[in-house]
Amino acid sequence: MLIARTVNISIFQQYFHTARYPFYSRVNPSSIDSRGFGQYLSIRSLCMPTLDMEGPYLLNDATIDKMVERRIGNYALGESRDNSFYPKYVGRSDEDINTRLHQWVGEKRNCPYFKMSYANNRKEAFEKECKNFHDFLSSLDNDIHPDKPDGTNWKCPVCGQ
Ligand SMILES: [Zn+2]
Numbered sequence: 001m002l003i004a005r006t007v008n009i010s011i012f013q014q015y016f017h018t019a020r021y022p023f024y025s026r027v028n029p030s031s032i033d034s035r036g037f038g039q040y041l042s043i044r045s046l047c048m049p050t051l052d053m054e055g056p057y058l059l060n061d062a063t064i065d066k067m068v069e070r071r072i073g074n075y076a077l078g079e080s081r082d083n084s085f086y087p088k089y090v091g092r093s094d095e096d097i098n099t100r101l102h103q104w105v106g107e108k109r110n111c112p113y114f115k116m117s118y119a120n121n122r123k124e125a126f127e128k129e130c131k132n133f134h135d136f137l138s139s140l141d142n143d144i145h146p147d148k149p150d151g152t153n154w155k156c157p158v159c160g161q
Contacts (some may be wrong), residue, residue: 049135055115077111
């Protein structure tokens with residue numbers, strides 16, 4: 001009697017769990033207290049776009065030279081408020097993001113901050129720029145789709161362009 005009642009309650013709870021949290025209802029409901037929150041966060045991070053870059057740093061010559069090496073990489077320009085970074089422009093350099101960032105100092109009034117990351121090669125930098133471009137398209141000032149590196153016929157991994 002007691003066992004049957006416990007099972008019924010469990011089914012009832014599971015039904016309500018699915019109804020209340022349809023977004024992550026495939027998470028085992030019995031684990032929601034101990035491991036569920038972590039699983040929820042990891043699912044959420046898959047759905048929320050991220051630049052996956054370091055920063056934000058102030059966009060000025062001294063900070064760029066202190067924080068950024070002369071390597072292949074990606075960057076985003078934008079605003080930083082309330083512990084959040086709001087990208088307005090994304091780009092890359094196939095040779096040297098330090099030099100590229102210096103060229104932006106004072107150029108965009110709505111972008112006092114930048115974030116950046118290094119890439120192992122030009123293809124990695126191009127594909128990351130494409131992903132950043134599509135993920136944040138609605139808030140970006142970028143006029144055109146990222147251009148493929150000179151001498152390549154690589155395609156955007158998101159739209160195939
Ligand atoms: Zn694309």
